[in-house]
Amino acid sequence: MNSVFVALCAVFLAAMLMGGVNADAGRSACQDESELGQTYTHHFDAAKYWLCETLGVPATEVDCPSGLAYMHLLKECIPWASYIWKKPEMPPTVA
Template sequence: MKSVVAVCAIFVAAFLVAAVSGDAGRSACKDESEVGQTFTHHFDAAKYWLCETLGTPAKEVDCPSGLAYMHLLKECIPWASYVWKKPEMPPTVY
């Protein structure tokens, strides 16, 4: 019975890994409205995505030490002020 549970757990874990994009909400920057914009990194609040060039996927940017990215403010803020919000997808995704 334990081996059946273990096998099921492995399948569930594999499904979750496959279902979650490794790019964490990274913009593909395929729309002009995205250029110059920042987007929430879905797995690390101390990072965000910056779309610099049309047609080039957004680059990952780290907030300075001790800060987290708040998309509503479009800036890195102190962790004590950070409030988690469900991340939204950018218009185009890499």
Template sequence: MKSVAALFAIFLAVFLVAGVNADAGRSACKDESEIGQTYTHHFDAAKYWLCETLGTPAKEVDCPAGLAYMHLLKECIPWASYIWKKPEMPPTVA
């Protein structure tokens, strides 16, 4: 049990030192090509980012209960069908 706690502490330290942005994957929506587009939320598969207005960072959107966002399909799908893919960054980042 001590090794699990130590491993968690190391992970947490690396996570904090790396300065991970809580909005990782959030588009800044600074390019017209981003408007109306959705992007993967890097920390919660049940959410995604939606660009609505040029120059305004994307808003966080929740999938309906029991669904996860699949960027390749650009829609929320049942968790049983969800396949994790390495998230990509949008053209502009908030």
């Protein structure tokens, strides 16, 4: 196994264990009406996104169809070949 991959996994795991990484990072708490019907980038899986459906209920995790990744700038799932990573932003309220 690639030693760089193993090292990155170890760092990520250590950060999670120390509480430095929120497993729901990017998940909207849907506490503001402006968030309803909006989608937000899933910070750890580009093939997923968060959908805010109900006021006061944290956003639901949604999977893009197979072979697609979520592009927040376009607000849709697109082919991986067209996907460009952008630094994720936090929603107005966070779960």
